[in-house]
Amino acid sequence: MRVVALEEHFVVPPIVARIGPEAALRRGFPPPDARWGQGRRAAELADLGPSRLLDLDRAGITVQVLSVSGPGADLVAGSDGVAIARDYNDALARAVATHPDRYRGFAHLPMREPQAAADELERAVSTLGFHGALINGATEDRFLDDPRFEPIIARAEALDVPLYLHPGIPSASVRAAYYEGLPEPLGYVLSTAAWGWHIETALQVLRLVLSGTLERHKRLRLIVGHMGEALPFMLARADQTLSQETERLGMRPVGQTILDQVWITTSGFFTVPPLLAALSTFGADRILFSVDYPYAANAPARAFLDTLPVSPADREKIAHANADRLLKLEA
Secondary structure (H helix, E strand, C coil), X not given: CCCEEEEEEECCHXXXXXXXXXXXXXXXXXXXXXXXXXHHHHHHHHCCCHHXXXXXXXXXXXXXXXEECCCCXXXXXXXXXXXXXXXXXXXXXXXXXXXXXXXXXXXXXXXXXXXXXXXXXXXXXXXXXXXXXXXXXXXCCECCCCHHHHXXXXXXXXXXXXXXXXXXXXXXXXXXXXXXXXXXXXXXHHHCCCCHHHHHHHHHHHHHHHCCHHHHCCCXXXXXXXXXXXXXXXXXXXXXXXXXXXXXXXXXXXXXXXXXXXXXXXXXXXXXXXXXXXXXXXXXXXXXXXXXXXXXXXXXXXXXXXXXXXCHHHHHHHHHHHHHHHHCCCC
């Protein structure tokens, strides 16, 4: 069975070095040698060659759609940030060209320069052959519904490619209010992979609905990972409490808007209960397989795919058909 995974990460260490440790620490990234830092996955993140491919082969994963793991160009303003994003995309394009049957790409964008980010998205899609962009959390404490990001949203819609809304580390003020005062690294992990950044990603989706952004851009398609970032569980409640007001404002109901324009992936979630919530809300046509490599392992993710409590036809949809259609992948 063809298997496409689309929340799969990499870094190029010389490019990361151009960002500077001070900027990364200010944004909340732990030091590289921290137990929960990127350093523990450094070798896997940097490898786009034989070791990564062997791991894919052992797990039976056909294609990885690759994206940059932070810290990235969104931490750097001006021409330096634009250059970092461009160099990252060129490096990814070379990797895809070397292994075109195994790798595809999501663009990395210089989010602090929205017009330049829109232009880089177009270059990445039209020239490099990428299939959308992945955006890591908020930029300078602003979500995508902020008017400054309109050029990026409009360009993605015009290019007919999705934006993958990936979690990012919550802002310093949020971390201070909600997550400080706990033994470390528990506070950091709670603010990120255990809870906080998942909820913040769902909040970003809801803000895109409630701000009218998705109403203005009805052809824009979004992807979120981690079995929907709690949206499957909360969607009915959000619909119940918000949709009367959105209707008054001439907008679609919250649930309808999300189900019209949002797809979800399985990244990092390999148990049945959240899958059942995802299936009952989004349905098999809106769920896409992902691993979250190297932060999650390929083998257990593939084993979970093979045992999903779904029909063979729905397993094929989740494994590859939905991604092939959404990203316009060629088998």
